Amino acid sequence: MTTPEPAAAPAPDATTFRHVVGHLASGVTLVTTRTPEGPFGMTASSVTSLSLDPPMMLACLNTSSVTCAAVSASGAYGVNVLGEGQGHLAHQFATPASDKFAGVQVSEGVLGVPLLSEALARIECEVVEEVRAATHTVFLGRVRRAEAAEGAPLTYFRGGFGRFEFARDDAVYQRARQQVLERRYAADTVLLLDDLAYSLDVDKPAAFYALTRLAAEGLVRRDPERGYVVVPFTVRTSDETFDARCAIELGVIDMVCGRVPEPELAGLRARFEAMAALLVGDRFVDFDGYLDANYAYHEGLVSLAHSAALTTAFAQLHIKSVMTRSFGATPVTSQSFIEAQRGITEGMERGDAAAARAAVYRYTDLAKQRVREILQQTGGRL
Ligand SMILES: Cc1cc2nc3c(=O)[nH]c(=O)nc-3n(C[C@H](O)[C@H](O)[C@H](O)COP(=O)(O)O)c2cc1C
CATH class of the missing domain: 1.10.10.10 (Winged helix-like DNA-binding domain superfamily/Winged helix DNA-binding domain)
Structure with a gap:
């Protein structure tokens, strides 16, 4: 059961609200219109369908935007849904300019509004009502024509553009x-x-x-x-990768053990704990999550050396791909992996290079041994 929030909890400020509401993923559209002065358009994500019968849409436009005044004057607007390769148009139409339509192919809709030829979908609306609310005007529009093309949409989440995946x-x-x-x-x-x-x-x-x-x-x-x-995968592939990681980590330990600032040690410990939570008993709780956390932990260890060359060498091992191919076939694993990595963490915390080095060797041997077991179980080539 959740505890109810106290009734007098303060409303979020604008920064908090922007951050929180940014988690509501949306598509991205260009709302367009035309007046005797010419075409107008702006990027808008606050656009949604309102009803099916009759078909209606609403668009929330900042009253101070030029396009808002133009939609109000023309009484019609087009909603052009952007496809995944059209992030540049979203930027273009979110930046004030007199020639926003430069280089953009448009056709004229039944209501006279400009419609993007390359849009994923185009919807033409006639304004039936305008509602002022705070800084925005909500345009309720009766849909007069709607058409869609094949393709994937541009998406907007937490202030960034992305792709949609089924x-x-x-x-x-x-x-x-x-x-x-x-x-x-x-x-x-x-x-x-x-x-x-x-x-x-x-x-x-x-x-x-x-x-x-x-x-x-x-x-x-x-x-x-x-x-x-x-891609072929053999014990040699994984041995070489794990040995190379081992060599890099031993080098890092020799360079910095005993001299790592406290906040960086705390960062390594936090990454270790996050990883340890994903391997419980002798099973991965979530293999992909463990893979990411394991990568973050070892990358964190290597980054203690503050050497771009070592960090790059580590990244080039493609360790995640090797781990996926070796350990990803089964959720069964061993808690001894966590114990060995705990040994690395504690060795670094105590400034005990010999202990940290021994734990790195132990961890490498465990990984190489486990790959042999898995390959035997799944009939791979030794
Ligand atoms: C992804 C994205 C979504 C946006 N959504 C809206 C929106 O829903 N309503 C709005 O008023 N402005 C929105 N904006 C901001 C306008 O696009 C921006 O203020 C634009 O410059 C207004 O153009 P205009 O003044 O030429 O009409 C959005 C901007 C971006 C980048």
Whole structure:
């Protein structure tokens, strides 16, 4: 049960409210209109559908904006929904300028408003009511025409633009990833789009999405002649990576152990605790979360040296991809990984370089040993 907030709790100030409401993800539109003075338009995310019967939309425009006055004067507005590659237009139309439409292809709608030819969707509205509220004017519009194209939308979340992803496609990708991790496909085989779609029982766009994400993760690679190929993974690949990480971390310990400022040690401890919470008993609570937290911990350890060269060398190991391929096939793991990393953390905290070094060696040996066990279980090549 949650405790009710005291009735007299103060309302959030503008900064807090902007931060909090920024968590409400939205699409991005250009609201456009035309008056005898010419075309007007502005970027707007406070646009939403209001009713289906009759079809109505509303747009909340700052009363001080030039476009707001123009919509009021013309009595009509267009809502142009931006696609994912149109972030530049969102910037262009959010910046005051006399020639906002420069370089933008438009057509004229039935209500005479300019409509973006390349928009993901276009909706033309006739203003039926204007409501003043605080700094804004809410335009209630009766929809006169609406049309949509194929594509993905531009999204807006916490002050930044992003892409939309179907949860459905993500689930397909997770299944494809599991198949690769379980070695359902031999190393170096070509993953054909049709075969993958068939084996996952999904349509081709979902299978293609899965392939592109597998490629980004380093599980498959795109061969210009053969298509998507399963990247071979052997004990040698993981041994080399874990040994290289070990060498970097030993170097860092030799450089800084005993001289690390207290706040940086506290940062390392916080990263350790965040990671430890994701491996309970002998299981990953959430493998991807653990992977991120583990990466953050080791990156934090390396960054104690304040050496751009070492941090870059660490990043180039692509350790997440190697860990995914080695440990990601099973949720079962061992608490001894956490204990070894606790040893590294405590060694650094005490300024005991010998203890920290021994823990790094122990952690590396555990990782290499675990890969052998997993490869044996899943029939990989030793
Ligand atoms: C992503 C994004 C969303 C925005 N949403 C709105 C909105 O819903 N309403 C609004 O009044 N201004 C919004 N703005 C700000 C206007 O686009 C900006 O003030 C613009 O310069 C106004 O143009 P104008 O004065 O030429 O009409 C948004 C800006 C961005 C970048």
